[in-house]
Amino acid sequence: MSGAANQGGQVDRSAVEAARINRRGTLVTALATVIAALIGGVFAAYKVGNDQGTAAVPPRTVTVTATPPGQGVPPASTGVAQTSDVSAQVRLEAGTGVDVDAADPHAVDTSGPNGEIDLFYSGVWVTVNRSAAYSYSGGEKAASTACPRVVANDKPAPGGQVMLVAGYQFCMRTSDGKVGWVGCNDVQVPNYIVLNYRLFTT
Secondary structure, eight states, X not given: OHHHHHHHHHHHHHHHHHHHHHHHHHXXXXXXXXXXXXXXXXXXXXXXXXXXXXXXXXXXXXXXXXXXXTOSOOOOOOSSOEEEEEEEEEEEETTEEEOTTSSSOOOEEOSSXXXXXXXXXXXXXXXXXXXXXXXXXXXXXXXXXXXXHHHHTTOOOGGGEEOOOTTOEEEEEOTTSOEEEEEEEEEETTTEEEEEEEEEEO
């Protein structure tokens, strides 16, 4: 009897231990499943949020705008004559003249300051087209504002002929109607004269 009871007790303890191990394994498995589900949920939520953030932010673009030459905003008017790109020096031999409005001003043989020829050197005198030479002595730097005023007074030097010495200067109006400044750089009568000149746009 007691042997059977002992055997039954051993069977019961073994069964209880097995059941306990089985429950522990089930609990561990369930816990692992829950943890895996949580990790998977967190990952999925991160991916969705990241995708939505990417979709919400438009791609960055850089636009480069080039202004075609000559189509920029013009400078504000200051009421002062603007210096043009025409700033040069010309050497005139006796009996030659120059069209200072030309794209490439150079001395040409001529009989006087007529037509397009603005300045003519006779060997003694410098003559200006249409007698449009105006007395001036303020220097090249001030000429951009002074020459337009001098020319506007419309009182050309008498005769339009100027006997130049180095350093002499005057204002003028060109055959195209531009205002200019002229200064004598060098002169060797009657051989040649070297003139510095600058034109202004009003």
